[in-house]
Amino acid sequence: MLAALALVLPLAANAAPSYSHYTYVAGGMQFADIDSDDLTQYIGAPYSNMDTEQLYGVYFNASFSTARIPVFFKAELSGMYSSELEIENTFGGIGLYQYFGNHSVYGAVGYNKVEVSRETDQFVREFNEGGASGEVGVNLQVLPFYKLVPRARFTRLAGEIMDDYQLSNQIMFGPVLAVELNIGHNKFQDTSQTSYQAGIRFSF
DSSP states (O other): OHHHHHHHGGGOOOOOOSSOSSSEEEEEEEEEEEOGGGTHHHHOHHHHOOOOEEEEEEEEEEEEEOSSSSEEEEEEEEEEEOSSEEEEEEEEEEEEEEEETTEEEEEEEEEEEEEEEEEOSSOEEEEEEEEEEEEEEEEEEEETTEEEEEEEEEEEETTEEEEEEEEEEEEEETTTEEEEEEEEEEEETTEEEEEEEEEEEEEO
């Protein structure tokens, strides 16, 4: 994936915008509705039987790139919690990007780890797995004040592929500050969940 992206790097001559899509820090709140079907593949049917619960938490994303070469380093941390359930997801990787005017495309490889823990009076059940991960995405500057960032990430966990998709809507207040509203969908075997994020992003 990165090799294919590297082949097109010399082809684009358009200048990047004054702000960077790939040097930023972002963070905020997130939530999701979780029921037993969302947990079966992680902790097993006997331990995932539960009523629908609302999970709340926080997320933090950061990326760094220099202006000299089209390479970036990124890290993502997120966690959602309820009285008896915890879901945490971390990602770290390196990628390549290419600008096309005010838009850009990118690809990244890295390591993704997922931790799921459910604790009740009767038992404690945990899922703790990580694996190699690949990600592709597009930064679309739809309007001067609005950016749309769809991305897809694929991770090998416990011998299976986890699909993770996100659509980020960024409302910009100048070149540095943006409010972001994100929706994500995660699928692991027959298990899936949808989550929502609202936060602030600073680009440099």
